[in-house]
Amino acid sequence: MMRLPVLLIGLLLASPLAAAERAVVPGTGSLAAAIAGAAPGDVLKLIDGVYRGPVTVDRPLTILGPRGAVVDGEGQGSVLTIAAPDVTLTGFTVTGSGRVNQDLDSGVKILQGADRARIEKLLVTGNMHGIDVHGGRNATVLQNEIVGTNSPRMNERGNGIYVWNSPGTLLEGNSIRYGRDGIFSNASADSVYRGNIMRDLRFAVHFMYTRNTEVSGNVSVGNHLGFAIMFSNRAKILNNLSLGDREHGLMLNYANNADVTGNLVRGGTKKCFFIYNAHKNLIWDNRFENCGIGIHFTAGSEKNVLTGNAFIANREQVKYVGTRNMEWSHEGRGNFWSDHPAFDLNGDSIADSFYRPNDLMDQILWSQPAASLLIGSPAVQLVRWSQRDFPATLPGGVRDSAPLMRPLTISVPPEILGYEAEAAGRWAEGNYDDTDPDNLSAH
Numbered sequence: 001m002m003r004l005p006v007l008l009i010g011l012l013l014a015s016p017l018a019a020a021e022r023a024v025v026p027g028t029g030s031l032a033a034a035i036a037g038a039a040p041g042d043v044l045k046l047i048d049g050v051y052r053g054p055v056t057v058d059r060p061l062t063i064l065g066p067r068g069a070v071v072d073g074e075g076q077g078s079v080l081t082i083a084a085p086d087v088t089l090t091g092f093t094v095t096g097s098g099r100v101n102q103d104l105d106s107g108v109k110i111l112q113g114a115d116r117a118r119i120e121k122l123l124v125t126g127n128m129h130g131i132d133v134h135g136g137r138n139a140t141v142l143q144n145e146i147v148g149t150n151s152p153r154m155n156e157r158g159n160g161i162y163v164w165n166s167p168g169t170l171l172e173g174n175s176i177r178y179g180r181d182g183i184f185s186n187a188s189a190d191s192v193y194r195g196n197i198m199r200d201l202r203f204a205v206h207f208m209y210t211r212n213t214e215v216s217g218n219v220s221v222g223n224h225l226g227f228a229i230m231f232s233n234r235a236k237i238l239n240n241l242s243l244g245d246r247e248h249g250l251m252l253n254y255a256n257n258a259d260v261t262g263n264l265v266r267g268g269t270k271k272c273f274f275i276y277n278a279h280k281n282l283i284w285d286n287r288f289e290n291c292g293i294g295i296h297f298t299a300g301s302e303k304n305v306l307t308g309n310a311f312i313a314n315r316e317q318v319k320y321v322g323t324r325n326m327e328w329s330h331e332g333r334g335n336f337w338s339d340h341p342a343f344d345l346n347g348d349s350i351a352d353s354f355y356r357p358n359d360l361m362d363q364i365l366w367s368q369p370a371a372s373l374l375i376g377s378p379a380v381q382l383v384r385w386s387q388r389d390f391p392a393t394l395p396g397g398v399r400d401s402a403p404l405m406r407p408l409t410i411s412v413p414p415e416i417l418g419y420e421a422e423a424a425g426r427w428a429e430g431n432y433d434d435t436d437p438d439n440l441s442a443h
Contacts, residue, residue, distance in 0.1 A: 019043055019062075028052040031071065035061065046071075046092055053079050053096075060086035067123055072096040078109040079127065082136070088118040097127035101158060104129055107146075110136035110166070119144060129158035130176070138168035148179025154202050154224075154433060159184040163191065171196060178433075181206040182223070185213060192216070198223065199419060200433060204245070207232040207255075214238065219416055220245055222423025226265065229255040238262050241412060244423035246270065249291070252278035252301075261285050264410040267424060271296050272314065275304070284308045284330075287410050293319050297326075297398070310336040310407035318357035318398050326398045334402035344405045351403040 019041040024034040026049025034044050038061055046065025053073045057063070057080065069092040073079030077098045080089065089108065098105035107127035110117045112135025120142045124130045130146035133139045146160045160176035161183045163169050169191040176182040182198030182205060185191070189211045197219045198204035204220030207213070207229045216238040220226035226242030229235050230253040239262035242249030249265030251274045252258060258281040265272040265288050272288035273295040275281075285308040288294045294314035298321040307330040311317045317337060320326065328335060332350070342351030412420070 021045060023047070024051070026050050026069070031055050031063075035059070054081065055079070056081045056083055057087050058083045060084055062088040062090070063092075064088075064090040065092035067091065067093055069093065070095060073098070073107075073127075075099070077103070078106045078132070080108045082108065082110045082114040082117050085113065085115040085117075085136075087114065088120070089122060090118075090120045091122065093123040093125065095124075095126040097129070099128050101128055101156065104132050104134065104158075104162065106130065106132040106158070106162070108132070109134055110139055112136060112165075115139075118142070123147075127158065129162050130160045130179070131162070133161070133163045133166040133169055135165050137166060138170075139166060140170045141172070141174060142170070143173040144175070146174060146176045146179075148177065148201075150178055150433060154180055156180075159206075160198070160201070162186070163188045167191065170194075176201070182220075184208075185210045189213065193218065197221070197416075197419075199423075203228045204242070206230070207235065210235065215240060219243070219419075220249075221416065221419040222246075222426060226250055227263075228253070229258060231255070233257055235259075240264075241266075241410075241416065242272075243267055243412070243416065243420040248272070248274045249288070250274070252276070252281060254278065256280050258282070262410070263287070264289070264412070266290055267420065268292070275301050277301055279303055281305070285408055286310070287312065287408060289313060292316065295319070296321075298322065305330050306335060307331075307333050308335065308404070308408065310338075310404075312336070312338040312407060320357075320398045322397075328398055328400045329402040332402050334400040334404055336404040336407040337400070338407070340403050342403060342405065349405050351405055353403075355400040355403040357398055 021043045024044050024046055031051040032055050040060045043062045046069035048068030051071045053071055054077050071094050073096040075098055079094050079097050094107040097107055106129040107124040109132045114136040116138050117136050118140045122144045125147040157180040159181045160179055163185045165187050167190045171193045172195050174196045176198045177200050181203040182201045183193055184206045186208045191213045193215045195217045199221050201223045203225045204223050205215055205227045208231055210232040212234050214236040219241045221243045223245045225247045226245040226249045228251045232255050235258045237260045242265040244267040246269050248271045249268045253276045255278045260283045263286045268291040271293045272291035275297045278301045280303045283306045287310045289312040291314045294311040294317040296319045306328040337355050340355045342353050
């Protein structure tokens with residue numbers, strides 16, 4: 001029997017050749033030339049210095065380097081475009097994209113077909129959009145620092161991370177500051193956005209036509225709006241912090257079948273939670289605290305379950321615009337209301353009396369603000385007394401038949417408390433990056 005040479009057997013059994021490591025020196029065109037000369041799987045190692053772009057990565061490669069290695073697009077299009085699967089970028093700085101928002105000029109752009117991209121520990125600064133995941137599947141965007149711009153006007157800037165039609169995206173541990181929205185997810189699905197910190201933006205997280213996506217453990221501080229879930233289905237909004245967000249902490253707008261739990265919204269100047277035409281959502285064990293309105297519920301939203309939530313020291317706990325009767329307890333468990341002076345004689349942690357946040361005069365004041373001049377008049381007090389003693393005279397509205405005696409607590413890490421105090425001071429002084437407030441619910 002013929003025996004194959006030992007060397008040939010070794011070649012047949014061996015794994016593919018190990019990836020080559022190639023040092024790349026700074027300069028104009030040096031990175032593009034290194035990519036053109038690399039084999040799939042190679043590792044390109046950058047050193048401190050400027051690598052002038054734009055650059056397209058058109059084969060599976062790893063490009064890594066220190067923060068002092070700067071890939072600069074010099075104001076032309078996207079700085080680094082990933083056009084092949086299995087590309088990894090790690091550690092260095094990406095800056096200098098173009099300024100054409102319609103073209104989604106970005107620091108890093110991941111194209112359709114560029115699956116399994118991994119973008120890790122980059123400093124992405126001074127770009128129109130930070131990272132644009134534009135059709136690539138199963139991208140991982142991990143522990144990057146993304147710093148946008150303060151000009152032009154906020155609504156005309158780019159997003160920190162833009163996810164479009166990119167199923168399986170993981171965004172985790174990123175720090176995003178300045179620009180328009182921190183994370184904008186449009187027409188995407190089946191993704192996880194976890195543990196990101198977002199500051200000084202329009203929206204921290206903005207969903208449009210997104211489904212089956214988890215938003216968990218994120219921090220929104222000092223933005224105009226924290227978490228805006230719009231025209232989306234089956235979102236999981238879990239254990240997030242919205243601290244000092246100016247307009248709304250959390251918004252469900254045409255959002256259905258969401259699971260909203262474990263979130264803390266605190267210190268919003270207007271609304272902790274705004275629900276507009278949103279149906280079949282489970283809203284439980286959240287804490288809404290120190291806002292102008294705890295929860296604003298309107299536009300025919302139906303079949304939502306609210307239980308276990310805490311409404312604490314909001315100037316107005318509930319604003320319900322509608323005439324139907326709404327029960328806000330579930331299976332004998334309601335919510336905690338800080339303005340409900342209740343007793344618990346049997347010690348079951350459920351108040352012995354129901355809670356009703358609004359009456360007929362509230363609805364009159366919402367529709368006719370000028371009526372507030374009469375708020376202390378004997379006639380108004382008589383109406384409120386009669387509704388309290390004769391509940392049949394009350395209009396439709398919210399009722400909690402099983403209010404809780406104790407609120408849940410949600411802790412805030414010490415390092416985040418400093419950000420919250422800074423944002424509160426800025427709002428109090430009127431020193432914030434403004435936008436068009438009328439557009440906040442329209443985008």
